[in-house]
Amino acid sequence: MIWNEARECMSRDELESLQSARLRKAVNRVYHNVEPYRRRMQEAGLEPGDISGIEDIRKLPFTTKDDLRDNYPFGLFAVPLSEIVRIHASSGTTGKATVVGYTRKDIDVWAECVARCCAMAGLGRNDVIQVAYGYGLFTGGLGGHYGAEHLGATVVPMSTGNTKKLIDMMIDFGATGLMCTPSYLMHIAEVIEERGLRDQIKLKATLNGAEPWTENMRKQIEARLGIEAHDIYGLSEVMGPGVAADCHFHRGLHIYEDHFYPEIVDPKTLEPVPDGVTGELVITTLTKEGIPMIRYRTKDLTSITHEPCECGRTTARISRFKGRSDDMLIIRGVNVFPSQVEAALLTVDGITPNYQIIVDRVNHQDTLAILVEVEERFFSDEIKELESLQKIIEHAVHQAIGLHAKIKLVEPKSIERSMGKAVRVIDKRKLV
Amino acid sequence: MYIKQLSVFIENRSGRLNQVAQELKDNNINIISISLADTSDYGLLRLILSDADKAVSILKENGFSATITKVIAVRLTQEVGQLSELLAVLSAAQVDIEYMYSLKSGETEASIVIKASDPAKAVEAIQNSPFELLCL
Ligand SMILES: [Zn+2]
Numbered sequence: 001m002i003w004n005e006a007r008e009c010m011s012r013d014e015l016e017s018l019q020s021a022r023l024r025k026a027v028n029r030v031y032h033n034v035e036p037y038r039r040r041m042q043e044a045g046l047e048p049g050d051i052s053g054i055e056d057i058r059k060l061p062f063t064t065k066d067d068l069r070d071n072y073p074f075g076l077f078a079v080p081l082s083e084i085v086r087i088h089a090s091s092g093t094t095g096k097a098t099v100v101g102y103t104r105k106d107i108d109v110w111a112e113c114v115a116r117c118c119a120m121a122g123l124g125r126n127d128v129i130q131v132a133y134g135y136g137l138f139t140g141g142l143g144g145h146y147g148a149e150h151l152g153a154t155v156v157p158m159s160t161g162n163t164k165k166l167i168d169m170m171i172d173f174g175a176t177g178l179m180c181t182p183s184y185l186m187h188i189a190e191v192i193e194e195r196g197l198r199d200q201i202k203l204k205a206t207l208n209g210a211e212p213w214t215e216n217m218r219k220q221i222e223a224r225l226g227i228e229a230h231d232i233y234g235l236s237e238v239m240g241p242g243v244a245a246d247c248h249f250h251r252g253l254h255i256y257e258d259h260f261y262p263e264i265v266d267p268k269t270l271e272p273v274p275d276g277v278t279g280e281l282v283i284t285t286l287t288k289e290g291i292p293m294i295r296y297r298t299k300d301l302t303s304i305t306h307e308p309c310e311c312g313r314t315t316a317r318i319s320r321f322k323g324r325s326d327d328m329l330i331i332r333g334v335n336v337f338p339s340q341v342e343a344a345l346l347t348v349d350g351i352t353p354n355y356q357i358i359v360d361r362v363n364h365q366d367t368l369a370i371l372v373e374v375e376e377r378f379f380s381d382e383i384k385e386l387e388s389l390q391k392i393i394e395h396a397v398h399q400a401i402g403l404h405a406k407i408k409l410v411e412p413k414s415i416e417r418s419m420g421k422a423v424r425v426i427d428k429r430k431l432v
Numbered sequence: 433m434y435i436k437q438l439s440v441f442i443e444n445r446s447g448r449l450n451q452v453a454q455e456l457k458d459n460n461i462n463i464i465s466i467s468l469a470d471t472s473d474y475g476l477l478r479l480i481l482s483d484a485d486k487a488v489s490i491l492k493e494n495g496f497s498a499t500i501t502k503v504i505a506v507r508l509t510q511e512v513g514q515l516s517e518l519l520a521v522l523s524a525a526q527v528d529i530e531y532m533y534s535l536k537s538g539e540t541e542a543s544i545v546i547k548a549s550d551p552a553k554a555v556e557a558i559q560n561s562p563f564e565l566l567c568l
Contacts, residue, residue, distance in 0.1 A: 374441050374474075379497045381439030381547075382530055383469050383476060408473050411443050413495045 003119035003151075004112070007258045008313045012306070015314065019261055020053040022286035027051045027060070030292050033078040036071055037063075037294060057261065057284060062270065062295045068098040068237060076291050077101050084290055089137045090236045097137075100236050101290040107146065109287055110239050113256050114147020117245035118177065120254070120311075121205040121230040125152030129177035132158045132166055132184060133210065139240030140210050144179040147242055153177065160184065163191050171200045178206045179232075179241075182213035182221070189224045201225070207232045209241050212321050214343040218250075231320065235300075238283050238293055244318055249310050252317030259287050262316060263295070264304050267325040278303045280325045281318060299325045301337070329427065331359055332366045336401050338424050341370060344400035348393055349377065356415045360428040368405040370397060373412045433555050434502040435568050436484035437545065440477040441497040444470070452477060455494055461487050464568070465545065467533035480505075480535060480545060480568070502551055505535050505566040506558060508542045515544070518563055522548070525557035535566070 002008050010018070028048045030037035040061045041047070050059060068076060077084065084101040102110070123129060129148040133140025141159055148155045156173060158166050160180070166188065169175065178185070185208055192198055203225060208218075209232035218229050233253050234241035243260050244253035255262050264279040265272055273279040281298045302318045309317060323337030330336070338357060345355055354373040359366060372378075372393060380386055390407045397405045416423045442448045449468075456463060462482040469476045481487050484500055491498040508514040522529065528549035535543040543566050548554035558565055 374497045376492075376497060376499065379439075379441055379499055381437075381476060381478065381499060381501045383471060386441075386474075386476075387471070409441070410474075411441060411448075411495065412497050414443065 001119045001122065001124060002312065003116040007256075008116065008254070008315055010258075010314060012314060015257060016054055018258055019286060022258075023054055023057060023261065023284065024048070024051060026284070026286055026288075026292050026294070029078050029289070030294060034076055034292070036067065036076060054261065057263070057295065058272065060284075060295050062282065062297050063293055064297050065098060065237065065299075068100075069096050072096045073099040074101065078292055079103055079289055086142075087137075088139045088142075088236050088240065090139075098237060103289040106239075106288055106290045109259055110143060110242060111146040111150035113239070113242035113259065114143060115151040116256065117207055117230070117232050117242050118148055118151045118153065120245050120247045121177070121207055121228065122248070123148075123151065123153060123177045123205055127177045128154045128156065128173050128175045129179065130156045130158045130166060130170060130173075130175045132160055132178060132180035132188075133241075135159045139234070139236045140179075140181075143234070143240035143242060144207070148177070148179070163188060167192055167195070167197060167201075170203060171197065174202045176202055176204045178203060180206070180208060181210050182208040182217060182229075183211060185221055185229070186217070189221055192225070198225070203227050205230065207241075207245065209233055209245075212323070212339055214339070214346055215250075215320060216343060216346045233318070233321070235298060237296055238285060238298070239288070243283070246317075247309060247311040247313065251309065252305060252319050254309065254313050254315045254317055257315050259285065261286055262304060262318065264302065267299075267301070267328075273303075275305050276303050278319075278322055301325055301328070327425070329357070329359060329425065331368050331403060334401065334403055336368075336403065340400045341397060341405075342424075344396040345372065345393065347396050348389075353378070354412075354415050354422045356423060357425045358428065359426070366429070368403055369408055370405045371408050371410045371415055373415055374409045375412055378409075433504070433565055433567070434551065435480065435505050435545070435566070437501045437503045437547075438479045438481055438484045438487050438491075439499050439501050440479070440491060441474060442477055443474050444472070449477070451494075452491065452496070455490055456481065456487060459486065459490050461490075465533065465535045467531075467545075469531065478531075478533070478545075501547065503545050503547045504551060504554055504558070505543050505545050505568070507564045507566050508544065510538070510540050510542055514542075518544075518558075518561075521557055521561045521563065522546075522554060525553055527554045527557060 031048045083103050085104050086102045089097040089099045131144040135141030206229045222229050232241050232245040234243040244255040246253045261284040263282040267280040281300045281302050283296050285293045301322045304318050306316045323339040356371040358369045393407045465480040467478045488498050530547040532546045535545045
């Protein structure tokens with residue numbers, strides 16, 4: 001079902017004139033209300049009048065996460081705190097938190113966008129939806145909650161942590177929808193299988209985001225639970241979950257272009273790249289009041305298509321995320337994303353083993369080694385079996401990234417972990 | 433008919449082999465026979481133990497990849513040509529040998545451990561031959 005046909009299916013011409021009008025308004029808003037934006041524009045010799053249509057967006061300077069940190073906590077807000085009804089913050093692994101604020105209208109727009117995502121997943125007012133994202137400063141819990149409520153569904157605010165209770169309630173309440181991270185969904189599926197409850201659940205669709213996952217993982221989870229899983233994208237700097245989601249055809253995520261204007265740029269030159277070419281996603285919020293973002297560099301790598309979708313929506317679609325521009329490794333001149341290696345490992349037997357990518361430079365040549373933990377399901381007591389496993393992995397990695405890697409089988413739990421998470425990449429070249 | 437062999441994956445890092453030996457010692461498990469197959473990066477340790485089931489759970493708890501493999505043990509006498517005769521029996525039954533190693537070697541008697549491509553066929557062939565299977 002299409003939640004807002006007027007907006008999601010508008011002709012590209014109509015959409016463009018709507019975007020142009022909204023961009024002019026947004027630029028005026030930040031120029032007159034947000035000092036750092038005004039300064040940037042003045043440095044670039046720009047006045048609001050120079051932006052007459054959406055095509056002028058390229059004249060505007062970029063915004064980054066550093067700008068949010070430098071203006072901590074409220075320096076980029078475009079309205080006084082009396083207009084702000086909610087704050088969210090992301091801790092970030094380095095330095096200060098990034099803080100975002102929402103006006104009442106921002107909260108309404110967010111709920112509308114998440115409701116569109118839920119409808120895209122086939123959910124509606126007759127569904128019982130469990131929200132199992134963390135509730136709190138993180139945008140997932142409340143973002144999902146308000147959206148599912150706006151949809152008119154019966155919302156169960158589970159938050160995270162108690163998987164047993166989540167599954168018990170899923171059965172007792174006849175829950176048909178679930179919003180959570182993909183890795184938590186995997187965990188839930190495992191517990192359902194362990195407890196032999198697969199036949200008792202009525203779950204039909206899930207919306208999963210906030211961390212990268214692969215198409216293989218999505219298909220695997222669908223088969224295991226007998227559901228349809230949807231990818232939902234968002235980031236707190238721009239809004240939260242609900243910026244984009246994939247429809248029943250799963251050919252990229254529809255981005256709600258009436259609120260968010262997407263551009264794909266080369267992460268090095270910052271020049272736009274054509275449709276279909278991978279680059280960094282840059283988003284401009286067209287309607288946001290609390291903390292508007294002008295050409296915000298998401299660091300997420302994807303490509304875009306403006307081809308109409310079979311579902312009838314005319315909005316542009318961004319491809320499944322290929323990684324983060326900050327994670328990109330250049331090995332022997334080839335761009336490699338850890339997520340590609342992960343996807344390749346997944347094809348070996350459908351489950352991602354613990355792995356570590358080690359890049360080094362020996363005699364001025366880059367070397368690539370991948371350590372893979374030999375878990376029980378891989379284990380054979382014959383050397384030839386282990387050697388053939390190494391070859392299969394090497395082949396899969398070569399297919400994925402076009403480079404030969406030395407595959408080293410290592411003992412379980414031997415890969416270095418940091419705060420419980422395996423360290424995925426060690427680039428020894430940086431140490432030299 | 434079959435005997436249980438414990439197979440352990442170990443990286444070629446110093447001290448790993450001793451860690452396995454230490455775990456077995458601490459848990460009062462006797463090593464009857466041992467074989468190590470190695471590559472440049474890792475090795476496969478194969479052990480015949482007084483209690484393979486206990487050993488596998490202990491090693492797994494300690495983070496090793498370990499598994500029980502079904503193998504057969506055959507009694508031989510200390511005479512020239514015994515192994516050749518045994519191999520002829522297996523090859524006539526079209527059984528391939530994945531690997532083998534010595535289990536015990538005494539003054540008059542010896543025995544070997546065999547991992548056969550088709551364990552059931554191997555058992556049948558040996559039972560219909562002058563050789564004798566060993567149970568532990
Ligand atoms: Zn679609």
